[in-house]
Amino acid sequence: MTDPRPYADTARVYREAGWRGVLPLPPKAKFFPPVGFTGRRDVDPDDVQIDRWVHERPQGNIALRLPDNVLGIDVDDYDGKAGARTLAEREAEWGLLPATWKVGSRNGLSGIRMFIVPTGMAWPGQVGDGIETIHRGHRYAVVQPSVHPNGGIYRWTAPDGTVDGFTIPRLADLAELPDEWVMGLSGGRFAKPAAERADADPEEVRAALNEWATPGEACRQVAARVGEATAILHGSGSRHDGIRDAMLPLLRLGQTGHSGVAWALEHVKQGFVEAISNRANPTEAAAEFYRMQVGGVLIILADLRPTETCSGPTCEHDPLAGLVFDMQGRIVADNPVPASTTLPATPEVTTDQVAAVEAEIAKETMRAYVREEARERVKKARAAKGIVIPPSVGNGRDYLNLPDEQVEWVVHDLLPSGGNATLTAQFKTGKTTLMGELVRSLCDGEPFLGKFKVRAEGRVALFNYELSRDQQKRWLQSVDIVNPERFSVWDLRGYRMPLTNPAVEDMVVAWLVEHEIETWIIDPFARAFVGSGDENDNGDVSTFLDTIDVIKRKSGVASVVMPVHTGRTEAEEGAEHARGASRLDDWPDVRWLLTRGKGQQNDVRYFRATGRDVEVEEESLTFEESTRRLTMGGWDRSTDRLRAIEGQIVAAVTEAPGMSQRGILDTVEGRQSDIKKAIKRAVDGRRLIQSEREGRGGGYSYYPFESRYFTQPGEGS
Numbered sequence: 001m002t003d004p005r006p007y008a009d010t011a012r013v014y015r016e017a018g019w020r021g022v023l024p025l026p027p028k029a030k031f032f033p034p035v036g037f038t039g040r041r042d043v044d045p046d047d048v049q050i051d052r053w054v055h056e057r058p059q060g061n062i063a064l065r066l067p068d069n070v071l072g073i074d075v076d077d078y079d080g081k082a083g084a085r086t087l088a089e090r091e092a093e094w095g096l097l098p099a100t101w102k103v104g105s106r107n108g109l110s111g112i113r114m115f116i117v118p119t120g121m122a123w124p125g126q127v128g129d130g131i132e133t134i135h136r137g138h139r140y141a142v143v144q145p146s147v148h149p150n151g152g153i154y155r156w157t158a159p160d161g162t163v164d165g166f167t168i169p170r171l172a173d174l175a176e177l178p179d180e181w182v183m184g185l186s187g188g189r190f191a192k193p194a195a196e197r198a199d200a201d202p203e204e205v206r207a208a209l210n211e212w213a214t215p216g217e218a219c220r221q222v223a224a225r226v227g228e229a230t231a232i233l234h235g236s237g238s239r240h241d242g243i244r245d246a247m248l249p250l251l252r253l254g255q256t257g258h259s260g261v262a263w264a265l266e267h268v269k270q271g272f273v274e275a276i277s278n279r280a281n282p283t284e285a286a287a288e289f290y291r292m293q294v295g296g297v298l299i300i301l302a303d304l305r306p307t308e309t310c311s312g313p314t315c316e317h318d319p320l321a322g323l324v325f326d327m328q329g330r331i332v333a334d335n336p337v338p339a340s341t342t343l344p345a346t347p348e349v350t351t352d353q354v355a356a357v358e359a360e361i362a363k364e365t366m367r368a369y370v371r372e373e374a375r376e377r378v379k380k381a382r383a384a385k386g387i388v389i390p391p392s393v394g395n396g397r398d399y400l401n402l403p404d405e406q407v408e409w410v411v412h413d414l415l416p417s418g419g420n421a422t423l424t425a426q427f428k429t430g431k432t433t434l435m436g437e438l439v440r441s442l443c444d445g446e447p448f449l450g451k452f453k454v455r456a457e458g459r460v461a462l463f464n465y466e467l468s469r470d471q472q473k474r475w476l477q478s479v480d481i482v483n484p485e486r487f488s489v490w491d492l493r494g495y496r497m498p499l500t501n502p503a504v505e506d507m508v509v510a511w512l513v514e515h516e517i518e519t520w521i522i523d524p525f526a527r528a529f530v531g532s533g534d535e536n537d538n539g540d541v542s543t544f545l546d547t548i549d550v551i552k553r554k555s556g557v558a559s560v561v562m563p564v565h566t567g568r569t570e571a572e573e574g575a576e577h578a579r580g581a582s583r584l585d586d587w588p589d590v591r592w593l594l595t596r597g598k599g600q601q602n603d604v605r606y607f608r609a610t611g612r613d614v615e616v617e618e619e620s621l622t623f624e625e626s627t628r629r630l631t632m633g634g635w636d637r638s639t640d641r642l643r644a645i646e647g648q649i650v651a652a653v654t655e656a657p658g659m660s661q662r663g664i665l666d667t668v669e670g671r672q673s674d675i676k677k678a679i680k681r682a683v684d685g686r687r688l689i690q691s692e693r694e695g696r697g698g699g700y701s702y703y704p705f706e707s708r709y710f711t712q713p714g715e716g717s
Contacts, residue, residue, distance in 0.1 A: 003027075006146045008058030010168065011050050014143075018171040020044040021065025023140060024057040028147040031280045032288055038065055038140055061146035061154075065136065068119040071177060071185075072134030072141050073097070073127065077109040077533070083130030084109050084533060090127060092503050094184040099159035099496045100175035103143050105152035108534040112141050114169070115177035122189040125241045132238060133185070144168065149279070160494050161530050208297050212251055218260030225250045229268045233275040240288070243272050247296040255300060265293070410442070410519055410559045412453040413616060414609055419589035420548070421611075422525070423563040424578050429596050430605050431563050432467065433623070435523055436479045437630045438561065442519055443486040449607065449621065450631035458518020458558060460487040465527030468493060479629075488515045498531030499547045512555035520557045522548070525564040525584065541581040562588075590614045597637050606637050645670045645678040650687050650704070658701045660693065 007024045014022045021044045023033040034053075037045055044065065045053070053060075066072060077083035087109070091097060097113065104111030112134060117123075123135045134141050145165070146154040157163050159175065218226065225246065232242035250268070254261035273285040280288070393399040408417040415421050425431040441448040445456035464472045469491045481487070490511065497504050512520065522528050526535065533540025548560060564578040576593055578584040585591065590611030597604040597620075608618035620634035635643065648668045653659050659667070661679065668675050679702070682688040689703040 003059050004145065004147055005058045007060040007062045008054045010062055010145060011054055013168055014062070014064065015047070015050065017168050018067075019064050020067060021136075021140070022050055023063045023065060024053045024060035025063050025142065025146070027059045027061065028149055029061060030142050030149065032284050033063055033065075033140060035287075035291060061142055062144075063140045063142050063146075065140050066114075066134060067171065068136050069116055070135070070171065070174065071115050071117040071123060072112040072139075073115065074112045074132045074134055074141075075110055076130045076132075078106055081130040082128075086128035086131045088498075088501050090131075090181075090184070091501060094180040095178055096496065096501070096504070097181070098175040098178065099494050101159065101169040101173060102157045103141060103154060104157075105146075105148040105150075105154045107536075108540075109531060111157065114141075114174045115181075116171070116174050117177045117182060121182065121186040123185055126238060127185065132241075138241075161527060205294055205297050208255075208300070209293060212254030212297075213262035213265055214254050214257065214259050215262055216259035218264055219258050222250070222253050222258050222260045222264050225253065226264045226267055230271060233268075233271045239272065239275050243268065243289070244292045244295070247292050248299060251293070251296045251300060408455070409453075410455050411438075411448050414448065414452050414592070414614060415559055415561065415590060416613065417455070417558045419612070420560045420562070420587065421590040421592055421609075422578065422584065422588040423561060423592040423594060424566055424576055424585075425563055425594040426566050426576070426596060429594050430621075430623075431524070431594060432475055433630060434594055434607075435462070435521060435561075435563065436475050438521070439476065439487050440479045440481045443481050443483045450629070451633065456486075459516050460519045460521065461512060461515060461517040461557075462487060462489045462521045462523065463492055463528065464489055464523060465492045466524055488517065493527070496531045499528065499551065500532045500543055505547060505551060509551055509554045512551070512557055517555065518558045520552070520560045522560065522562040525562050526579075528562075535580040538581045538583045541583045545583065545587045561592075593618075595637065597640060604640060607632055608636075641670075642674060642678045642681060645674055646682050646685075646687070649675070649678055649682055649702075653688055653702045654704045657703045660699055660701055662699075664702065 011022045011024075021037065023037055023045070025031065025033055037043065075083040075087055077087075087097075097115075100113055100115055102111040102113045123133050123138070125138055126132050132139070142148075142154055144154045144156050148154065153165075155163050155165055156167060156169060158167065158169075229243060229246045229250070232246060233239055235242070246268070250261065250264060269286065269289045272289050273282050276285050276288075393402070409415065410417050410419075423431060423434065425434075438448060439460055439462060440446070441454050442456060442460045445454060447453050462472075467475065472489065472491060476484075476489075497507075499505060499508060529535050529541070529544055532544045535541060548562075551557070552560060564580075564584055566576050566579055576595060588611065590609055592607070592609045595606045595618075597606065605621040605623075606618050607616075607621055609616040618636040619632050620636070620640060622631050622634065623629070624631070634640070645668060648670075649664055652664060652667045656663070661676075664679060665672055665675055668678075670678075679688070683690045683702075686705050689705055691701045691703065693699045693701050
C-alpha cells in the first residue's frame, strides 16, 4: 500500500476552490507549518511556492490559513471536553448556528465550522470552554484528506450531514455567520492593524532580544509574570495563545530594564516545551516558542511610544523576596521583606473603637451570609427549572388496587396510544414508502398495510430530515391522501436543530401544540440526532431519546414513530438491529422491522413487529403500482426462500428425471440445508416422487409427480 499524499493530491484543488493559504504540515501531524505564512503580518504562498512544496513535501498533511472573510469555530466535544455544553450556551444566547461546511477527524459534534464573516473584525481566540476560533491572524485548519496523529482521517461534512471524502467546498458554499454571533464574538470591535515591522532587519530583532533578555535574578514584576505563565501552562485553555499573550508584557519588562528576563524566558520555554510534548517534539516546540518571541519583539519595535527605563524602587529588585508559590508555580502570597527591622509602635485603641469595629464585622458577616444563601437558592431554582414531579402512590395496597387501564391503539396491534415505535430498516428497503402509507392511513382512517385498523382522530406530523421539500412533496402526492389537511410537514434537511438544545425543545413543543399533533413521525433518527453528540454513545443517545419523551409530554403528543437504519453490514436473518448505540433498541415500546429478501426475493419486502403487547409475525408486503398502496399478506422470508428453491428443484428434476439428491444439490443454487428442506417440501406436497436407489450406495432418486413414474424401472413389465 502506498503512503498517503494529502498535500500533493489536493493542494492545487484547494487553490482552485478559492482557498489561497494552502500550507504543508509534516506527515500525520498537526504542527508546524512553514514560518512566515500564518500570522497577521504574513502572506499567502504563491503558485510557485505551492508547486515547490508539492515536490518537496508530497506526503505532508494539508492546512489552510483562512481568508480575511472566513471564521472557523472549532468545537471539541470528546475526552471530557466541554464543547457541546459551551455551544448550547452560546446558541441559547445568540441563536442557532446555520448549517455549514465542517471539517475534522472525529464523528459527532466535534470539528471546525466555516462561516463567511465581515472583514477586519476583532475575533477572540476562545469562545468558551472547549471552543476556539480560527481566523486569518490566528491558527490554521488541518483539512481533508490529512491523517490525524491517532490514525483518523480529516473529512469535510456537508451542511446536510453527508460525508463523501471527496468534495472540497468553495468559499461561496459556506454559510454566513449570523449578525448576533458576529456581535457576540467581536463586540462590534475592529482588529487593530498588524504591526508594520514584518520587514524588520533580522539583526535588529536579534539585538533587541539579546538586550531585553536581561541577566540576574528575577525581580518581583518578572517573577509575577513567570507565575502567571506557569498557571497558563497548567490550565485548561490554549497554552499556545496564553503564552503568546504573556510574552509581550515579559519582553516589555526586559525592554525597560527589569532584571531576570533571560532566566524567565528560558524557564517559560522549558515549561511550554514540556506542556505540548504530546503533540510536538522538543525541537518543534522550541521553534514555536522562538516565533512567539520574535512576534512580540516586532510588535514592540512597531510601537512608537517612548519607553521608560526602570530605575529605583519601581523595579523592586529584591529577587523573589517575599513571594510564595504553589506546586504549579502560581503566586499565592506576597509578603515583602520590610526595609527596616524597626517596627512602629502599636497605636492606642479605645473600647468604643473595638465595639464599633465588631459591629461593622457583624454587618459584613450578615451581608456575606445573605449573598451566599442567595447564590445557593438561585442555584437550586435553576437546577429545578423544567422538572415536573410525577404523581406517586405511597401505599403498595393502594397501588395494586389501581384500576387497569384499557390499552388504546393508534394503529391496532402495532402502536399503542402513548407508545414509541422505531422502524428499523435496511438501506433502500422502502422506508419512505412505508412512512407515506402510515401518513395516508392515519389521515384517511384506512387500515394500515390493508390489515391494521387505525384511530383517525388527531393530526399527524412528519419531521422530514432526509428528503428535499420537492421530493417529499412528490412522495406524499403519489399516495393520494384524501384528507391532506390532517397532516403537517416540517422540512428540516440542511438545518441543525438539536432537540436536546433547550431553545429548540421549546420551539418544537410550541409547533406540535399549535398544529394539534397526536402522532409524531421523526424521519430518520440519524439526521434528527445531528448536533446531539455521538450516535454510538449510549449516554448521548439516552439524553436525546429522553428529550423526545419530554417533548411528547409537554405537547400532548400520543405516539412517536421514528425510522432508524441498520448497519450496512448484512445482519443474520431475524437479528437486525439499529445502527449506533444499543439504547436505540431498548427505548421503543414497539420495534417495527422492514427487511428485504435475498436472491430471487431481493425485490420482496417483509414486515414484522415485536414489543409490549405486540407480536406480529413476519409477512411479505405487496406494492400496487397503480394505486401506490402497500398491503401485508403472504409468507415470511424463510418460507418464500424455500418455495423459490422448491420451484428450481422441480424444474431440474422434470428436465432430468431420476436425479439423485447429490445431483440436485449440485444443480440448484442455495444453502444445502435449505435445498434439503425444499426437497422434503416438494415430496410432501406431491410435486416429486422419492424412490430408493438400487445398488451400491443407496440413497434416493427423484421423479416428477406424474403417473408414468409411479412404476419404476425394474419393478415389472
